[in-house]
Amino acid sequence: MSRKDDILDAAVILFAKNGYFATPTSAVAKKAGVAEGLIFHHFKNKAGILTHIFAELSEVYLLEIETLIKKAETGLDALLAVVRFHFAFAENESTKFKVLSRDLPADFTSPHSEAGKLMAEHMTIALNQVKKCIDRGRNDGSIKDVPLEETTFIVRGMLIGLSRFKIIMPSFSIHPNMYSEVENFCRRSLSRQEQISEP
Amino acid sequence: MSRKDDILDAAVILFAKNGYFATPTSAVAKKAGVAEGLIFHHFKNKAGILTHIFAELSEVYLLEIETLIKKAETGLDALLAVVRFHFAFAENESTKFKVLSRDLPADFTSPHSEAGKLMAEHMTIALNQVKKCIDRGRNDGSIKDVPLEETTFIVRGMLIGLSRFKIIMPSFSIHPNMYSEVENFCRRSLSRQEQISEP
Amino acid sequence: MSRKDDILDAAVILFAKNGYFATPTSAVAKKAGVAEGLIFHHFKNKAGILTHIFAELSEVYLLEIETLIKKAETGLDALLAVVRFHFAFAENESTKFKVLSRDLPADFTSPHSEAGKLMAEHMTIALNQVKKCIDRGRNDGSIKDVPLEETTFIVRGMLIGLSRFKIIMPSFSIHPNMYSEVENFCRRSLSRQEQISEP
Amino acid sequence: MSRKDDILDAAVILFAKNGYFATPTSAVAKKAGVAEGLIFHHFKNKAGILTHIFAELSEVYLLEIETLIKKAETGLDALLAVVRFHFAFAENESTKFKVLSRDLPADFTSPHSEAGKLMAEHMTIALNQVKKCIDRGRNDGSIKDVPLEETTFIVRGMLIGLSRFKIIMPSFSIHPNMYSEVENFCRRSLSRQEQISEP
DNA sequence: GATGAATGAGTATTCATTCAT
DNA sequence: CATGAATGAATACTCATTCAT
Numbered sequence: 001m002s003r004k005d006d007i008l009d010a011a012v013i014l015f016a017k018n019g020y021f022a023t024p025t026s027a028v029a030k031k032a033g034v035a036e037g038l039i040f041h042h043f044k045n046k047a048g049i050l051t052h053i054f055a056e057l058s059e060v061y062l063l064e065i066e067t068l069i070k071k072a073e074t075g076l077d078a079l080l081a082v083v084r085f086h087f088a089f090a091e092n093e094s095t096k097f098k099v100l101s102r103d104l105p106a107d108f109t110s111p112h113s114e115a116g117k118l119m120a121e122h123m124t125i126a127l128n129q130v131k132k133c134i135d136r137g138r139n140d141g142s143i144k145d146v147p148l149e150e151t152t153f154i155v156r157g158m159l160i161g162l163s164r165f166k167i168i169m170p171s172f173s174i175h176p177n178m179y180s181e182v183e184n185f186c187r188r189s190l191s192r193q194e195q196i197s198e199p
Numbered sequence: 200m201s202r203k204d205d206i207l208d209a210a211v212i213l214f215a216k217n218g219y220f221a222t223p224t225s226a227v228a229k230k231a232g233v234a235e236g237l238i239f240h241h242f243k244n245k246a247g248i249l250t251h252i253f254a255e256l257s258e259v260y261l262l263e264i265e266t267l268i269k270k271a272e273t274g275l276d277a278l279l280a281v282v283r284f285h286f287a288f289a290e291n292e293s294t295k296f297k298v299l300s301r302d303l304p305a306d307f308t309s310p311h312s313e314a315g316k317l318m319a320e321h322m323t324i325a326l327n328q329v330k331k332c333i334d335r336g337r338n339d340g341s342i343k344d345v346p347l348e349e350t351t352f353i354v355r356g357m358l359i360g361l362s363r364f365k366i367i368m369p370s371f372s373i374h375p376n377m378y379s380e381v382e383n384f385c386r387r388s389l390s391r392q393e394q395i396s397e398p
Numbered sequence: 399m400s401r402k403d404d405i406l407d408a409a410v411i412l413f414a415k416n417g418y419f420a421t422p423t424s425a426v427a428k429k430a431g432v433a434e435g436l437i438f439h440h441f442k443n444k445a446g447i448l449t450h451i452f453a454e455l456s457e458v459y460l461l462e463i464e465t466l467i468k469k470a471e472t473g474l475d476a477l478l479a480v481v482r483f484h485f486a487f488a489e490n491e492s493t494k495f496k497v498l499s500r501d502l503p504a505d506f507t508s509p510h511s512e513a514g515k516l517m518a519e520h521m522t523i524a525l526n527q528v529k530k531c532i533d534r535g536r537n538d539g540s541i542k543d544v545p546l547e548e549t550t551f552i553v554r555g556m557l558i559g560l561s562r563f564k565i566i567m568p569s570f571s572i573h574p575n576m577y578s579e580v581e582n583f584c585r586r587s588l589s590r591q592e593q594i595s596e597p
Numbered sequence: 598m599s600r601k602d603d604i605l606d607a608a609v610i611l612f613a614k615n616g617y618f619a620t621p622t623s624a625v626a627k628k629a630g631v632a633e634g635l636i637f638h639h640f641k642n643k644a645g646i647l648t649h650i651f652a653e654l655s656e657v658y659l660l661e662i663e664t665l666i667k668k669a670e671t672g673l674d675a676l677l678a679v680v681r682f683h684f685a686f687a688e689n690e691s692t693k694f695k696v697l698s699r700d701l702p703a704d705f706t707s708p709h710s711e712a713g714k715l716m717a718e719h720m721t722i723a724l725n726q727v728k729k730c731i732d733r734g735r736n737d738g739s740i741k742d743v744p745l746e747e748t749t750f751i752v753r754g755m756l757i758g759l760s761r762f763k764i765i766m767p768s769f770s771i772h773p774n775m776y777s778e779v780e781n782f783c784r785r786s787l788s789r790q791e792q793i794s795e796p
Numbered sequence: 797g798a799t800g801a802a803t804g805a806g807t808a809t810t811c812a813t814t815c816a817t
Numbered sequence: 818c819a820t821g822a823a824t825g826a827a828t829a830c831t832c833a834t835t836c837a838t
Binding site for chain 4: 809810
């Protein structure tokens, strides 16, 4: 494993544990076992580490969703697969998710910064993926005729909100079936199919 | 208006605009028109300002929800009223909401800190309010027999996630009916009533 | 007891415990149960508290020594009485002694400051008292013909040094007879009398 | 000379002149001709500078005494050599001695702090050195049968007290023979030898 | 006498970042 | 690539002191 990866690993662990702002680059260097200067040889600045973590993670995330959607038979199936995948992914990569759910520098959310643009770009893709599912579902009859834009936003916000909630306040999210229940929640709201299974 | 309020107002504006970490106490003092030392006369910490903002806002929020729930006729009505109120409140107090949705110090989410305990406490109450609605709805027949804990968590996470999403990335949330659509989303998922209105 | 005394008492306790510099006036006020402003109503400034403590204590000290000397039969007796009294007094007033043995503001030892002048003045008197004893002893034959100035300085320095040592590093000074042994040490060195009691 | 030494030198001079508390780190940096941050690169704390000064000085002091004691022929000679050396050393290193005799942070004398432990450790060694001299003297007949522990403490306290006295209140200690007179004072008190030279 | 809000200068310390080696 | 000494600007926080009430 390269020194660069050592730095990234150390950063992920420390950022997740103590937050980005509360983690000095010196601590990252120490944990990575490298000189502090090396960080700035591999990354433009401290925020660059964060950007790297985000970009790498998000790319995989978006790519996997893309293939999921293609494989699904109906729009609803695709959407629910996305939901399922989102939480599985968040669970698998929980440390990195935690880093990105904690204290981000303000400019990460501003569309004027480099990092902000990247995030917005990825967010747009992610929204479009969800939108595509819903649209497809409305056309193939698997999803009710819900408002496209709004529902897209709702589903996406739900995913982000819930995984963030769980990550940040884990003490409140001890229900093992919670994630599969999100699927049910969405299915009940969106599926055109009559749900007979209601007791 | 007292000097303490001046400080709070200035802090809310600046924290919302630039983020908590990117706002030095000197800037707060300057905007408030007071000496920097006065901040620490009225608040234990820089973080103390944040705690105060949260506590004050959250108290009103929880109180109003309490009365809403009492007034509602059914569990479902109560729940949807909570949803409606949440977004209206977030809109009204959007600046303060923005402050609390941005970069919080890491220990605000740790249950070991003073602030973390307060947040957890309020979160517990908010969760219980939602839970009460759902439980009531399941009993009065307005809500399907959904899993109590999980659904509570989902609804609460949805509210937080969506208002945070809108606040942090406003460019993605330009749909005027979005909030009322959340109600619909939940109603479809939770209402036991046959929904004939589906076109 | 007056509020002024409350302040003094609180200050003595806190200064002794944590040091003068590490004790903010706010802590003194709090412990005294008064408003911080009141301190500056009764004392010119923070150092004024210290000056007051010193002056009050030192006055009694010097006065009592004065009477002791008068009562003594020989110069040696007088000197040893001073030694004995010094340690008894330091023991009795150990808290105040501790305050004055800890971290004094730099200007307390500078002869240019108000406080420095006062300390120097008292020190001069104390030195003269010892000198008087030795001189008298040399004349009445109880004390050897030791150099006056130097021996004065040595005895005085010994007293201060030893009580300070004990106060500051109490773990090293656990010998109960230590103080009476100082008397013996001086007697052996200064008494003209043949000491037959040597075993 | 390294930058670290520049800092130490500057600190010694300024601490001695104005006191530790009255000397801001900025002043040290300025005098040393380095950036203020460098101080904290080389020392943990402002207090760390002080600890370093003490440790370095004390180590030499204790080492030299060790060799002195070995070279001495009798216990009394050893003890008097220690006395002589102490004052010579204090004179030579008067600036550093002044630093350590002035306003030390309160926790330097507390056995709970890092610095306090170090000081206590060195103090123990210094006491043992004196004790060893006296014990040896009592065995080889050069020193009277004085109480071991108490006399040790007295001699050590005298050394510290006198050099501190001279450093802090130099106006009172203008007697050139004072230090050699301390030797005489101790010899008269401790030497078993008949002193015929008494006029 | 007594309060405590308000001041504002002071200060240790942090930390991202640079750069000579 | 790699180091780590050095920078210097930034900053939270302290605290003696004042003063209107």
